[in-house]
Amino acid sequence: MSSPSTPDWLAQLIAEEGESKPVNVQERNALLCALTAAESPSDIAAERHRQILAQALESVEAFAPPTEQELLQAAQLRAHFDSNPLVLALRATQDPSPPRPQLERALRQQALQHVTHSHRARSLRRISTLWGAVAVAAAAAIVVLAKSNSPLEKFEASPSSRPLALSRSTDSLFTRSFDSTSASGRIDKIAQVRARDLRRNRYAIWGLP
Amino acid sequence: MNPAGALAQTFSPRVGSRLPIPTRSESCKVIALLELAESSRIEERALCEQARGGSRHALGVLLERHGPRLYRSVLLPRLGSVDAAEEALSVTYTKVIERFSQFEWQDVGVYPWLRMVALRVAIDMLRLRKREVLFEPSDLERQMNHSGQSGATPEELEEHDLAAAKQRVAALLDRVHPRYASAIRLRVLECRSRDEAAEQLGVTVATFDVVLHRALSALRKVLSQTVEGA
Numbered sequence: 001m002s003s004p005s006t007p008d009w010l011a012q013l014i015a016e017e018g019e020s021k022p023v024n025v026q027e028r029n030a031l032l033c034a035l036t037a038a039e040s041p042s043d044i045a046a047e048r049h050r051q052i053l054a055q056a057l058e059s060v061e062a063f064a065p066p067t068e069q070e071l072l073q074a075a076q077l078r079a080h081f082d083s084n085p086l087v088l089a090l091r092a093t094q095d096p097s098p099p100r101p102q103l104e105r106a107l108r109q110q111a112l113q114h115v116t117h118s119h120r121a122r123s124l125r126r127i128s129t130l131w132g133a134v135a136v137a138a139a140a141a142i143v144v145l146a147k148s149n150s151p152l153e154k155f156e157a158s159p160s161s162r163p164l165a166l167s168r169s170t171d172s173l174f175t176r177s178f179d180s181t182s183a184s185g186r187i188d189k190i191a192q193v194r195a196r197d198l199r200r201n202r203y204a205i206w207g208l209p
Numbered sequence: 210m211n212p213a214g215a216l217a218q219t220f221s222p223r224v225g226s227r228l229p230i231p232t233r234s235e236s237c238k239v240i241a242l243l244e245l246a247e248s249s250r251i252e253e254r255a256l257c258e259q260a261r262g263g264s265r266h267a268l269g270v271l272l273e274r275h276g277p278r279l280y281r282s283v284l285l286p287r288l289g290s291v292d293a294a295e296e297a298l299s300v301t302y303t304k305v306i307e308r309f310s311q312f313e314w315q316d317v318g319v320y321p322w323l324r325m326v327a328l329r330v331a332i333d334m335l336r337l338r339k340r341e342v343l344f345e346p347s348d349l350e351r352q353m354n355h356s357g358q359s360g361a362t363p364e365e366l367e368e369h370d371l372a373a374a375k376q377r378v379a380a381l382l383d384r385v386h387p388r389y390a391s392a393i394r395l396r397v398l399e400c401r402s403r404d405e406a407a408e409q410l411g412v413t414v415a416t417f418d419v420v421l422h423r424a425l426s427a428l429r430k431v432l433s434q435t436v437e438g439a
Contacts, residue, residue, distance in 0.1 A: 055386070058385070058386045058389075058427065059386060061386075061423065062386045062388045062389060062420070062423065063388075066419040070419055070422060070423070071419065073422050074418040074419045074421070074422040075418070077418070077421065077422045077425065078403075078418050084425070085289075085341035086341050086425050086428065086429060087397050087425070088289065088290055088291075088341075089289030089290060089341050089342060089343055090289075090343070090378060090393065090397050090398060091397060091398070091400075092285045092286060092288075092289050092290060092291070092294070093285075093286040093287070093289055093343050093344075093374045093375075093377060093378050094286075094374070094375060094378050094398050095398075096281045096285040096286045096294075096371070097281065097285070097291075098277050098280065098281045099276070099277055099280040099281070099294075099295065099298060103295060104276055104277060104280070105273075107276075107295070107298055107299045107302055108269060108272050108273060108276060108302055110299070110302075111272070111299065111302035111303045111306050112265050112268060112269050112272075112302075112306065114303065114306050115263060115265040115268055115306055195292065199292060
């Protein structure tokens, strides 16, 4: 007798051949893929082909003898290895270090100086709603007071233990002429030095060593 | 390991293995850790309430507690330089203080919210920097969307963020020639000396220098392709 799950022909086949091992879904899909690939193979996707080709060409390059220019560039890399931005980025991503405690504290203190001002401003808004003109006068007084205590002014007034870097020409940054067709190296150098100046000035203003 | 981390480890399910029945002393330890985690959560909630009320001290305690973790697991790995990460931490602190009144307490504490602020700051900074960064703004946006729904503890989020950063490095190295990937791993990630790295690669030191130069150039190319793709 036939049942919905086991038709007569299957029951007969099982009786003759015995129970077959149940087919794993993954195995079945893999088999279907293999059969389809053999029966009607499709073209390789253009992007995938480009990747494979690039890898193969890279293999050639990886074992090729170095050119003069590469030897020069390798020497430059060796000389500035520990300050190479990509090296630093890889190390920072793979094994990041905690922040310098003194700097973290300074950043926190600087940010917290805004708390008093913002909280004061919120209170001010509520008071002004309730007390109208009287509060406006008070707000003006508080704003004057707040302005006189602004962190910026404190920083400007604070004595700096170190001389600050001043704006200057970029001529001193370059000891030899650079390739005029590629400006990125020169721009990077200028940006790096200017960022360092800014950072040092900021730390000097905060009183950090 | 801190109490919450120990708790997470104790209770995280292991696929394919049965959890052993804890002994009496282990049970006591778990209960003690639970009580400790609960008390620290209550304390953090009180701090958040005070911070919302404008308490400078409470904000200072919260930032002191979580700031270094934000720097190490979120900002530095994604921005790739100490200078950028320090600047981002400063901006994050300022934004947190400006917007803390918008924070609403959740049972997982304040860290997930702080992390979201830090990720947003990192995204803004990545948009301005197109060179020598291993992450794209879109990568961070995906991380924000993915982790925004989970109720993970700070320790779990930290672990997740650090692992994601390592995976990113591994994925990038997979896209360069194996010889180049080995050179970068040995010299940059494992900080081996040139001699040692050259020996491992089976080449002279001079050849290794060239291979490393080529390796970093190839990685830079992969990164620029990623930028163009994004």
